[in-house]
Amino acid sequence: MARAAKPRENKDKKARDLPTGIALLWGEQDQPARGPKPRLTPQRIAQAAVTLADAEGLETVSMNRVAAEFGVSAMALYRYVPGKTELVELMVEAVLAEPPDLSAAGSGWRARLSAWAHRQWAVYRAHPWLLAATAMRRQIMGPHQLAWMDAALAALEPTGLTADQRHQVFLLIAGQVRNLAQQRADFNEDHNREWGRLTSELLNRHSDRFPALTKAIADGAFTSTELDPLDFGLDRILDGVQVLIDRA
Amino acid sequence: MARAAKPRENKDKKARDLPTGIALLWGEQDQPARGPKPRLTPQRIAQAAVTLADAEGLETVSMNRVAAEFGVSAMALYRYVPGKTELVELMVEAVLAEPPDLSAAGSGWRARLSAWAHRQWAVYRAHPWLLAATAMRRQIMGPHQLAWMDAALAALEPTGLTADQRHQVFLLIAGQVRNLAQQRADFNEDHNREWGRLTSELLNRHSDRFPALTKAIADGAFTSTELDPLDFGLDRILDGVQVLIDRA
DNA sequence: CTAAACTGTTTATGCTCTAAACAAGCGCGT
C-alpha cells in the first residue's frame, strides 16, 4: 500500500510538473533576480549530458556523473532541471538542433522526404543513445522535434494527400529511420559475429524447424551488403506512397 | 578506476554467460539429481513475471517482486535464472508462444504477410511491455522468435525476391508493427487529450514557425479515426513490395 | 552412512533518483 501510494504520488507530481518541463523545452523561463548568479543553465547541463552519452552511452548518464562534470553535487542539478526525465528530454532537443533545410534536396516530395530521412538517420548515427532516450515515455515535444515534423509534413503538402494521410506517411518514414536505428543499436562488429556463430549453430541443429530461415541464411540473407537498409526500406515505402497518390 | 573496472568485469561475465542464456531459452537444461527438489522452474518464473508485467507494467517487475509472487527471497531466483536480462528474454519467449499458422490466411504472399503483421500486433497489444523488453539490447533469439521470423520469410518465398530482399522486407514489416506499438505505448486516453491541449496551445503561439504542422492539425490530422494505422502503413509497404516484385 | 551437490536465506555492497534540511550569496525595497 505504501508501494501503491508512492507511484501514484509520483505520477501526480509529474503531471503537475509537465508545464515546467514544457517551459524548459521552449525556453520560456524567466530568470530570477534575487539570489546568487547561477553557475549553470539547463542547456549547459543537457549539453554535458549529451557529450557524456555520446562518449560512454546513455546508461552512464546519471545525475551524479553529469554533476561531476561541472564539479558540483548531484543535487545542484535539480535547481535547473525538475528531474532526470526532463533532462533526457532536453538532451533530445539539444541533439535535434535546427530542422533540416530540404529545399536544397530538390523540388519533388519524394526527394525531400528521402533527404529528411537521411538527415534524421545521420542524427541517430551520431547519437546512438537517441533511440533509448525517445523510447522512454515521452509526453511532450520540444520545438526542434516539432520543426522536424513540420519539415516532413511540408514536403508532403504538394502530394494532394489528405491531412490524415500525410500524417500517417510521416509516421511511416520516421518509423523506418527509427527501426533502422533499433536494428543497428545492438550490433557492433564482434558481437554480431558471435551472434551469427551461435545462431547458425542452433539452426544447424534445428534446421527442420525453421526451413525458410535456414534457406534464407544459406542464400546469404544476413551477410550480404548489397542492399543499403535505409534506402531499401525507404524506397519500398515511397513506392507505396506513390501508388496511393496515383490512385487518388 | 574502480568505476571503470566494474563494468568491464560485468561485460565479460555476461559474455561468458551467454551460452547459459541460450541453454535456458532453448530448454537444453539438464536437471540435477543430487539436491532438494527445486520448487520453481525458469518457465514458471517467467510466467509469473509476465502476469505481473501485464498487470502493472514492466517497471514493477523486479527480482524482489517476482520472488514475492512465489513467497521466496529474491536471491532464490538466481538459482534458476542467471540475471534479470535473461529473465526478460524468457518473458519475451513466453509471450511469443507458438508461431502463427498463416496457411489459413490465404495463399498469396500479401495476405499471409498481412496476417502475420496482425498477429504480431495482437501480441503487442496484449503485452504492451513487450516493446520495452525487446528494446533492451537483445543479443540472442529464442526458438519462438525465430519461428515467427521463419513464418514471415516462408510467406515471402513465392515472391521470387532474393534472400536479401526477403530479409529486408521482413524487417520492414516487423518494424512497422513495432513502430505502431511504440506510438501507442505512451498514449492513454486522458494523457493524449492533455498532450493535445498543450500542443495546440503552443502551436497557437508559434503557428508561424510550424506552418505545415499547424495546417495538418487544422485539417484534423491528429484527431481523425478514419485510417487504421496498422493497415495504412502495411498497405503502403506491401504496395511498395509489389512494385519491386513486378519490376523483377 | 558419509560426502557431494543442490536449494534457499541472510547479509552486504554499490548503484540509482530525489526529498528535506541547511549554509551561504546577492539584490530589492525601505
Next chain:
DNA sequence: ACGCGCTTGTTTAGAGCATAAACAGTTTAG
C-alpha cells in the same frame, strides 16, 4: 545603507534496484 528573503549549492538520508558471498538445510549417489 541595511536587512529580509529569494536563490544557490551542499549534506544527509531514504527507498529501491541488481546481485555477490557466505551460510544452513535437504536430498541422493556411492
